[in-house]
Amino acid sequence: MTTSPRKVAIVGGNRIPFARSNGKYADASNQDMLTAAIDGLASRYNLQGKRMGMVAAGAVLKHARDFNLTRESVVGSVLDSSSPAYDVQQACGTGLATAIQVADAIAVGRIDAGIAGGTDTTSDAPLAVNDDLRKILIKVTSAKSTVDRLRLLGDIRPQSLVPEQPQNAEPRTGLSMGEHAAITARELGVTREAQDALAAASHHNLAASYESGFQDDLVTPFLGVPRDDNMRPDSSEEKLGKLKPVFGKRDAEAHGTEATMTAGNSTPLTDGASAVLLASEAWAEENKLPVRAYLVDSETAAVDFIHGHDGRTPDGLLMAPTYAVPRLLERNGLTLQDFDYYEIHEAFASQVLATLAAWESEEYCTERLGLDSALGSIDRSKLNVHGSSLAAGHPFAATGARILAATAKLLEEKGSGRALISICAAGGQGVTAIVER
Numbered sequence: 001m002t003t004s005p006r007k008v009a010i011v012g013g014n015r016i017p018f019a020r021s022n023g024k025y026a027d028a029s030n031q032d033m034l035t036a037a038i039d040g041l042a043s044r045y046n047l048q049g050k051r052m053g054m055v056a057a058g059a060v061l062k063h064a065r066d067f068n069l070t071r072e073s074v075v076g077s078v079l080d081s082s083s084p085a086y087d088v089q090q091a092c093g094t095g096l097a098t099a100i101q102v103a104d105a106i107a108v109g110r111i112d113a114g115i116a117g118g119t120d121t122t123s124d125a126p127l128a129v130n131d132d133l134r135k136i137l138i139k140v141t142s143a144k145s146t147v148d149r150l151r152l153l154g155d156i157r158p159q160s161l162v163p164e165q166p167q168n169a170e171p172r173t174g175l176s177m178g179e180h181a182a183i184t185a186r187e188l189g190v191t192r193e194a195q196d197a198l199a200a201a202s203h204h205n206l207a208a209s210y211e212s213g214f215q216d217d218l219v220t221p222f223l224g225v226p227r228d229d230n231m232r233p234d235s236s237e238e239k240l241g242k243l244k245p246v247f248g249k250r251d252a253e254a255h256g257t258e259a260t261m262t263a264g265n266s267t268p269l270t271d272g273a274s275a276v277l278l279a280s281e282a283w284a285e286e287n288k289l290p291v292r293a294y295l296v297d298s299e300t301a302a303v304d305f306i307h308g309h310d311g312r313t314p315d316g317l318l319m320a321p322t323y324a325v326p327r328l329l330e331r332n333g334l335t336l337q338d339f340d341y342y343e344i345h346e347a348f349a350s351q352v353l354a355t356l357a358a359w360e361s362e363e364y365c366t367e368r369l370g371l372d373s374a375l376g377s378i379d380r381s382k383l384n385v386h387g388s389s390l391a392a393g394h395p396f397a398a399t400g401a402r403i404l405a406a407t408a409k410l411l412e413e414k415g416s417g418r419a420l421i422s423i424c425a426a427g428g429q430g431v432t433a434i435v436e437r
């Protein structure tokens with residue numbers, strides 16, 4: 001182990017193009033996609049047959065067969081199969097959370113190089129048998145005789161056959177993430193127009209990024225898909241403005257306002273996978289791999305979005321990054337304005353705008369975050385400059401490594417600078433990081 005932390009180099013990343021759910025990757029499993037992302041990374045950085053100190057990845061939605069998903073993906077990949085691997089799950093923060101774990105192991109000298117990433121598919125979502133049927137089937141598998149088995153099977157009722165499917169709802173509130181985001185947007189005064197403008201910008205920036213070749217060494221085509229198929233370069237505020245609201249209708253009715261969140265300014269359900277290679281500087285040099293940027297620090301926060309306390313209303317479900325970032329800034333002696341790029345995961349346009357509005361609000365920053373004053377505004381021309389999840393799509397656990405790899409490349413192209421990454425996650429969590437070059 002080293003006595004002082006080592007710098008953690010981001011060598012580069014790879015992902016498969018993201019695809020809208022129930023579309024091009026309908027027959028691909030999490031393991032297929034994660035293996036493809038790792039193999040693409042290996043081919044780009046000559047990792048074939050090499051042993052990684054650690055491979056950490058995960059999926060938010062897992063089948064029973066995915067119980068050892070990352071390890072199985074490594075065994076199926078071109079890496080040396082003696083690379084240890086394990087699964088991590090921190091909802092939409094998974095991809096960045098895995099990178100932080102790999103980075104920490106590199107920083108303390110426990111490993112020299114590792115891969116972080118994630119995968120998700122809502123096309124191949126795990127449908128489970130319901131409790132009644134499961135209990136019967138468990139008894140059937142351990143029944144001693146055919147007669148016992150048949151007797152137990154006779155207990156199956158039509159309602160036992162209704163499957164349980166993953167819910168896009170917070171278990172403790174019953175509200176979907178979109179409905180939670182709509183409440184926060186109303187509370188912070190986020191307008192429909194601002195959301196549609198952000199969504200259009202995401203599509204335009206991502207399309208320009210593909211056209212300029214920026215994505216060439218970040219994305220490897222998979223199953224004949226060359227680019228993220230949710231991307232719509234022809235998106236305009238006018239077209240987006242015509243879409244009907246899908247989230248927050250009940251909340252708007254209750255407050256006499258208009259619902260503002262549509263399919264166009266929300267992320268679509270998406271399939272995809274991504275991976276990023278992290279290493280010590282010495283390992284990168286030995287392997288003749290240039291360093292794109294460094295993962296400098298990270299902070300994860302969680303909020304109470306259920307009860308509220310000290311007479312305050314509950315925090316917004318997706319607002320934990322507003323808490324994590326000031327801690328990160330304070331620890332690193334920085335202000336919110338000290339960044340060349342801001343990569344804020346676009347779960348919903350409203351949630352990015354609510355996050356920015358919160359940091360601009362004196363009341364939010366002093367009363368909720370306990371700061372002396374507002375963090376202030378950011379230069380919006382530095383936000384998600386190559387597009388983000390609204391355009392690319394959001395295969396939950398794959399988003400973090402997508403963002404980290406693109407951010408490192410942005411800084412490499414700039415030559416030097418600093419970027420802030422902020423990812424909100426279900427359960428009221430937020431994973432944030434600073435990347436520098």
Ligand SMILES: CC(=O)SCCNC(=O)CCNC(=O)[C@H](O)C(C)(C)COP(=O)(O)OP(=O)(O)OC[C@H]1O[C@@H](n2cnc3c(N)ncnc32)[C@H](O)[C@@H]1OP(=O)(O)O
Nearest residue numbers: 092177232235239246263264266267268269347424425426
């Ligand atoms: C921490 C986190 O990250 S939280 C986020 C987690 N993710 C989620 O919660 C996923 C949220 N998303 C969803 O549930 C779904 O994608 C929904 C409900 C928003 C939309 O689902 P669908 O209705 O299937 O969307 P669909 O793709 O059909 O789009 C609806 C319409 O909007 C249109 N549309 C969508 N995007 C655009 C665009 N950029 N420009 C123009 N029109 C658009 C579509 O063409 C479609 O029009 P049509 O009805 O005339 O065909």
